[in-house]
Amino acid sequence: MHPIQNELNSLRLTLLNTAYAKLGKEWNYDNVISPFTRMYYITKGSATVHHSNQTFLLKPGHMYLIPSYSYSRYSCPDYHEQFYISFLEEIANGLSIYNLKNFRYEIEATEIDQYYFERLLTLNPKRGLTHGDPKVYDNRPTLMGFVKENESLPARKYIETQSILGILLSRFIENGKQHVAPIKKGLANVLSYIGENLHRNLTVKELSVFCHLSTDHFSRIFKETFGVRPNAYLQAKRVERAQLLLLTTNNSLAQIASKTGMSTVSYFSRTFKKVTGKTPGNFRKERLTV
Template sequence: MHKVLQSLQLSLLNVGYAHLDKHWNYDNVVSPFTRMYYISKGSAKVYHNDQTFDLKPGYMYLIPSFTYSRYKCDEYHEQYYISFFEEIKNGLSIFNLKSFVYELKAKDTDIAYFKRLLEINPNRALVNDDPEVYDNRPTLQTFKKKNEKLSSAFYLETNGLLRILLSKFIKDHNRLVIKNTTRNNLSQVLSHISENLDKELTINELASYCHLSTDYFSRIFKQKFGMRPNKYIQSKRVERAQLLLLTTDNSLKQIAEKVGLENLSYFSRVFKSFTGKTPGNFRKEELNV
């Protein structure tokens, strides 16, 4: 597991301090990056992963990438916020491999980390707190340039602080508890899926990869990840398509091929089943923000 974690890459998008009121009220927020908050004053609510979190002063909160969420503030609250991309080798997400808590009592050192990230990354605040504004392609395309402009010292410090803060939310036990052989480790299957999203993937192939029967493989996969393998594969294809639509100028046909859904009509149906929008409408709405 640690060898996998050694490939973890974290890239800062935004960091800032916000004064928010009842206008902070957004539904159907699904972003291709991870969010982290520290609440300093007031109260609000966030809904995700089938849970309701009462945001309260002195606590930190985590929302994984590509997670449906809803925000609501009835009166007023203030928060430090961080958004960042996370990726393990071959496009895998750490949220596939480890279990996380999403609410933690912050220590003085944690608060100092938020403040330090803001200090060494000025001018990275969100201009508008509406997700439909900041989840757009132009914003996402500029983050790499801003990170490259950091000094070597600040770049390394930023990455280290992000790692420390993210590590706070990881549960002590591994999410995957399976037989101790490489081929029976489902994390290897997730990596295999991520590497081959542009190809045909069958349950028989994945089960064989683990030296398991198809039925048993499907059962333990659902037990570990909450969905059948086919649905998981489709969800990963749609997630990658969303990111490509936001961050590249690739045509819909090129993106469909890159995510293993070469038939444009089928690609559109699958994409809409997960997002409620066709790929073309998704890109158009984001670009016209």
């Protein structure tokens, strides 16, 4: 069996929330980094989501995916309605499915897709969020409360719920094969840890401690696995998030430096120019005047 298929055999999807929501201008949140996957099916109106260095205009008849640990921003200029699902995804060795397969983040929905969203809500009728602010429901103790609700489901409903989550998630998988190097022991959760803590001044030493490895050993196997040294990966991810913030917020350079784990504006500007060839100010000006 292909190694990736072998990993997928252990994929587990755990429902957190599902509901139908009518949302207005209050649906406006910045700096959202959730430890779970979000999925939307839009039925009316429009809104905007920024993540993965892209901007998505949410429109009726389409489905949207936001992977776990993705930095994202949401805004609704007027009004929209959506089915929403949030769920945890995990593989036996601690990997994420997003490490194994390439995904699209927007697809046109079909009638059967809408049926699955409606069916999931029928199976789990009281799983809506009681508070819309991600800072409230993203914390881990609250998440564990959502997870425990699955234990009260009858076996038939539990199995059907897992099947529907798998079907809907599969709709976003790209057809092309992804060549993934085997994940070395100890590295399974490090990319998620980086994504969740990118606003902090992460160091290679901290990452190696997180992985229970020596610094030298961690750096070597990180390079072997992901094709880049840890510091270079951190730098690239910080600049990627900075680009999104420059184009989708009015944040000052100091605010963006803070949100991307770069301690000073001068260091942020220097790093940004090294990677992109432009200063943050010029990058913002050029892109927003195109």
